[in-house]
Each structure stands twice: as structure tokens, then as C-alpha cells.
Amino acid sequence: MAIVPSTRIYEGTRIPQRVPTILDVDPRKHDPGDILRVNFGPNHPSTHGVLRLIVDLDGEAIAGIEAVIGYLHTGFEKTMEQKSWWKSVTYPARIDYLGFHANELEYVLAVEKLLGIEVPRRATWARMCLAELNRIHSHLVWLGTSALEIGAISMFWYAFDDRDAVLDLFELAGGARFHTRYVQAGGLAEDLPPGFTGETRKFCEAMPRSVDEYEAILDKQKIWLERTKGIGLLSAEDALALGQSGPVLRASGVDWDLRRNMPYLAYDEVAFDVPVYANGDVYDRYKVRMDEMRESVRIVEQCCDRLDEMEGEPWIADDRKVVLPPRHELQTSMESLIYHFKIVTEGYRVPEGEVYVVIESPRGEAGCYVVSDGGARPWRVSFRAPSFAALQATATAVQGSLVADMVAVAASLDFLMGDTDR
Numbered sequence: 001m002a003i004v005p006s007t008r009i010y011e012g013t014r015i016p017q018r019v020p021t022i023l024d025v026d027p028r029k030h031d032p033g034d035i036l037r038v039n040f041g042p043n044h045p046s047t048h049g050v051l052r053l054i055v056d057l058d059g060e061a062i063a064g065i066e067a068v069i070g071y072l073h074t075g076f077e078k079t080m081e082q083k084s085w086w087k088s089v090t091y092p093a094r095i096d097y098l099g100f101h102a103n104e105l106e107y108v109l110a111v112e113k114l115l116g117i118e119v120p121r122r123a124t125w126a127r128m129c130l131a132e133l134n135r136i137h138s139h140l141v142w143l144g145t146s147a148l149e150i151g152a153i154s155m156f157w158y159a160f161d162d163r164d165a166v167l168d169l170f171e172l173a174g175g176a177r178f179h180t181r182y183v184q185a186g187g188l189a190e191d192l193p194p195g196f197t198g199e200t201r202k203f204c205e206a207m208p209r210s211v212d213e214y215e216a217i218l219d220k221q222k223i224w225l226e227r228t229k230g231i232g233l234l235s236a237e238d239a240l241a242l243g244q245s246g247p248v249l250r251a252s253g254v255d256w257d258l259r260r261n262m263p264y265l266a267y268d269e270v271a272f273d274v275p276v277y278a279n280g281d282v283y284d285r286y287k288v289r290m291d292e293m294r295e296s297v298r299i300v301e302q303c304c305d306r307l308d309e310m311e312g313e314p315w316i317a318d319d320r321k322v323v324l325p326p327r328h329e330l331q332t333s334m335e336s337l338i339y340h341f342k343i344v345t346e347g348y349r350v351p352e353g354e355v356y357v358v359i360e361s362p363r364g365e366a367g368c369y370v371v372s373d374g375g376a377r378p379w380r381v382s383f384r385a386p387s388f389a390a391l392q393a394t395a396t397a398v399q400g401s402l403v404a405d406m407v408a409v410a411a412s413l414d415f416l417m418g419d420t421d422r
Contacts, residue, residue: 009233009234009235009236009252009253009279009280010233010235013235013237013238013241014233014235014238014396014399015238015241015242015395015396016395016396020242020392020395020396021066021067021391021392021394021395022064022065022066022395023062023063023064023065023066023395023396023398023399024064025056025058025063025064026063029063030058030063031058034058034059035056035057035058035063035064036056036057036058037054037055037056037057038054038055038056038057038403039052039053039054039055040052040053040054040055040406041053042068042071050071050072050417051067051068051069051071051391051415051417051420052067052068052069052071053065053066053067053068053394053406053410054066054068055403055406057403060402060403060404061401061402061403062398062399062400062401062402062403062405062406065394065395065398065406066395067391067394067395069391069417069420069421070421071417071421072417072418072420072421073421074094074095074418074421076091076092076094076095077381077382077383079091080092080378080381081377081378081379081380081381082377083377084346084347084348084376084377085111085185085347085348085350085376085377085378086185086343086344086347086348087347088107088377088378088381089104089107089108089181089183089184089185090179090181092104092106092107092368092383093178093179093180093181094179094418095383095385095418095419096361096363096366096385096387096416096418096419097178097179097416097418098137098138098141098142098362098416099134099135099138099361099362099363099366099419100134100178100179100180101130101131101133101134101170101180101182101183102131102134102135102359102361102362102366103361103366103383104180104181104182104183105127105131105183105359106357106358106359106361106366106367106368106383107368107370107381108183108184108185109264109357109359109368110355110356110357110368110369110370111185111350111370112185112186113355113357114350114351114353114355114370114372115185115322115350115351116351117185117186117317117319117322118317119186119187119317120187120313120314120315120316120317121266121310121313122191122307122310122313122314122315123186123187123188123314123315123316124265124266125265125266125303125306125307125310126173126188126192126303126307126315127183127188127265128265128266128267128270128299128303129200129299129300129303129304129307130170130173130182131265131359132296132297132299132300132303133166133169133170133200133296133300134166134170134362135292135293135296135361135362136162136166136207136293136296136297137163137166137167137362138362138363139289139290139292139293139362140159140160140162140163140166140293141159141160141163142289142411142414143155143159143214143286143289143290144156144157144158144159144160144163145411146286146408146411146412147159147218147224149407149408149411150223150224150227150228150407150408151223151227152217152218152221152224154217155214155217155218158210158213158214158217159214162207162210165203165206166203168199169196169199169200169203170182172193172195172196172199173192173193173196174189174190184316184323185322185323185348186316186317186319186322186323187314187315187316187317187323188315188316190315191315192307192315196307197304197307197308200300200304201301201304204297204300204301204304207293207297208294208297211290211293211294214290215290218286225283227282227405227408228281228282228283228286228408228412229279229281229282229283230279230281230283231281231282231283231401231405231408231409232281232282232285232397232398232401232405232408232409232412232413233279233280233281233397233399233400234248234251234252234280234281234393234396234397235252235280236252236253236254236280238252238393238396239252239254239280239393240254242389242392242393242396243389243392244364244389244390244393245364245365245386245389246360246361246362246363246364246365246386246414247285247288247289247292247363247364247414248285248364248390248393248412248413248414249364250274250275250276250277250288251276251277251279251280251281251284251285251287251288252278252280252284253276253277253278253279253280254276255274255276257274257360258358258359258360258365259272259274259360260272260274262358264357264359266306267299270298270299270302270303271298271302272295272298272299273291273295274295275287275288275291275292275295276288282408282409282411282412285412285413285414286412289414321343321348322343322348323343324340324343324344325340346376347376347377348376349374349375349376350372350374350375350376350378351372351374352372352373352374353371353372354369354370354371354372354380355369355370356368356369356370357370358384361386362414363386363387363390363414363415363416363419364386364389364390365384365386365389366383366384366385366386367383367384368381368382368383368384369381369382369383369384385419385420386419387414387415387416387417387419387420388415388419388420390413390414390415391413391415391420393413394409394410394413397409397412397413398410
């Protein structure tokens with residue numbers, strides 16, 4: 001893990017000492033009689049979900065802050081433990097609802113590792129193509145909403161227009177725009193339709209121009225620069241100590257990306273660069289995500305080339321105890337009908353064992369820990385949510401900021417409360 005050489009962002013550590021996630025009012029810097037405590041959320045459009053921030057203000061300066069979670073606890077992990085392996089695939093996408101494909105993927109990869117099943121190459125490359133499209137989708141939502149909160153209203157419409165184009169491709173592939181359940185143990189729910197790679201290439205041709213236009217709007221905009229540069233500082237050392245990953249970590253100068261450092265799918269067979277910036281502020285987190293969208297387009301283009309070469313190859317494993325048989329066989333084969341009935345009603349059984357799988361989601365390191373007791377349901381499911389880790393950095397990153405900057409700092413960490421609370 002390399003750290004980009006740079007001037008030190010700040011001396012020492014800014015992590016609060018009593019509790020790392022709670023910034024207490026320092027009586028040496030602030031008169032307790034001047035402190036005003038304000039509830040920011042949990043129902044507020046700029047908290048990116050039902051997050052409650054208890055903020056202590058000294059005038060307009062933030063003197064203390066505490067993030068309170070739990071308002072969106074859905075119990076998805078425990079619900080999955082009550083469902084069959086086959087039926088529980090639908091739940092991870094609803095945890096991180098912007099990185100829906102990434103969460104489905106990490107869970108299915110964990111199940112496949114326990115099963116020891118071999119996934120066809122076409123399915124692997126299709127998964128990778130959709131994972132990068134999902135990354136672009138998530139970053140576009142982040143860009144549009146974050147810019148809107150700072151005052152760049154037009155960016156919201158531009159970003160969501162391109163986001164809609166990404167969702168069109170997901171709809172073309174799996175029939176649903178969100179929560180597709182397209183990834184299955186053993187491969188895909190169905191093969192990519194004819195024309196998918198052609199439509200995807202059209203998107204890849206247009207998307208880099210859109211990113212250039214976004215930067216043309218923002219990079220020299222005085223208000224944007226004043227609201228992002230030097231705001232929300234987080235050093236490489238503090239980012240590592242707080243368990244940060246993804247764009248937040250790379251914007252602090254740490255050169256770490258699971259797609260390159262711990263390759264999965266076929267990431268070791270494609271060419272891409274990992275953007276790293278050294279200043280650890282809101283602006284650098286923005287720049288990392290903009291560069292990542294360009295790199296994702298590069299990966300998607302390479303995936304389309306390989307998918308065209310694999311046209312006609314299998315897209316799901318031929319294991320009837322795990323994979324649903326083709327529907328046309330149900331009319332002629334009693335054995336296929338039995339397998340179909342057993343998988344849908346009872347589900348397949350997974351060998352006893354435990355596994356932990358990590359991937360590079362749009363928000364960083366997303367992990368899935370699964371334990372099987374040999375039955376048809378998971379004995380234990382737990383997700384490593386990058387949003388939860390990102391939220392831990394709030395108390396460190398807002399130090400020295402004004403209350404108006406708090407929205408920009410929180411947005412730059414890109415946490416989702418569905419992912420945080422689970």
C-alpha cells in the first residue's frame with residue numbers, strides 16, 4: 001500500500017481521543033456559554049438519508065459533532081438468514097441501493113466460493129461490465145446531489161440525464177432498472193441480449209465528453225472551488241486509522257484499489273489506472289470520482305470487446321442442483337421439473353464452511369461474510385459496509401469547518417444510510 005509523497009495535510013492526528021467518532025467541545029478553544037446545540041436531521045435532504053448529526057456551534061464554527069445512526073435499520077442481514085440461498089440474492093441490492101449490482105455481486109461471489117462452482121467466462125466479463133456501469137451510476141448520483149447541495153443546481157439535471165442512460169443499459173440486460181437480481185450463483189439470470197454491447201459502446205463514446213463538460217462547469221467556478229478546496233481535510237494516516245477505503249482513501253494519497261491490488265472477476269486482464277490525489281479535501285474526493293468514471297468507461301469498452309468474442313458461449317454453469325434448468329426443458333423432462341421445484345421452494349444446499357469476500361464497490365471496500373451449516377439457508381450473513389466506515393470520518397473531517405461546510409464535507413464522504421444501518 002503506497003502513500004503518494006506530498007506535503008503533510010496536517011501535523012499529527014485529528015481523530016478525537018475520547019471517542020473517535022465524536023468531536024467533543026474543547027473548553028480551551030470555546031466558551032461553553034457560547035455553544036449552541038443544533039439537531040441536523042434525521043429528516044433533512046442534505047444528510048443523504050435519515051442521519052442525525054448533533055452539532056455544537058460556536059457562532060458559525062463547528063465546535064463539536066456526533067453522528068447518530070439507527071433510524072433506517074432494516075434488518076436485511078437477519079432477514080437473509082431466514083431465506084434460502086436462492087431467494088436471499090434480492091436483499092443485498094437494497095442495502096446499498098446506488099451500488100446495487102456491487103452488493104449483489106459480493107454476496108453471490110461468497111456463495112459461489114462455498115459451493116466451489118465454476119462460473120463461465122462470459123458471465124464473469126458481463127458481471128465486470130455491469131459493475132463498472134454501476135460505479136458510473138453511483139458517482140453520477142453523488143455528483144448531482146453533492147453539487148446541488150453546494151448550489152450548482154444545473155449539475156443535478158445533467159448528471160441524472162447520464163445516469164438514466166446507465167439505467168437504460170441495466171434494463172436492457174436484465175429487464176429492471178434497479179435491483180435487477182441479474183447476478184445468480186453460477187452466472188447470470190439470462191444471457192445479455194443482442195445489441196447490448198452496441199448500445200453500451202454508444203454510451204462509452206458519449207460519457208467521457210459528459211465528464212469533460214462537468215469539469216468545465218465546476219473546475220473553474222469560484223464558488224465551487226471555495227466550497228471544496230481545503231475543506232474537510234483527512235490525512236492518509238487518519239484515513240487508514242479510521243478504516244477508510246475507495247475514493248475517500250485515494251483522495252488522501254493512499255494508492256489502494258482492490259481491483260488492482262487483490263484482483264477478482266477479470267480485473268487483472270484489463271488496463272486501467274487508479275486515480276490518487278494527495279490533498280485529502282472535498283475537492284480531491286470530487287476529482288477522484290470524476291477520474292474513476294473515465295477509467296470505468298475504459299474497462300467497459302474492454303469488456304464489450306471480450307463479450308463480442310464470447311458470443312454464443314455459456315453464461316451460466318450447468319449444475320442443475322444450483323442453477324434453474326432452461327424453461328423449455330420443463331415441458332419434456334421430469335428431472336428438470338423436479339430440480340426447478342426444489343430450487344424455487346426449498347433452495348439448494350451449500351457445503352458447511354465460512355468465507356469472506358471483498359470487492360471494490362463505488363464507495364470502497366465492500367465485504368460479505370457468510371457462514372453455512374450445510375443447509376438451504378445461510379447460518380450467518382454480515383456485510384462490511386464502506387458507508388459505515390466513511391461515516392466514522394465525519395468528526396475528524398469537519399474540524400475547523402463552518403456549519404455551511406458541513407454539508408459539503410458529509411457529502412464528499414459518500415455514505416448511504418441504507419448501507420450504514422443495514
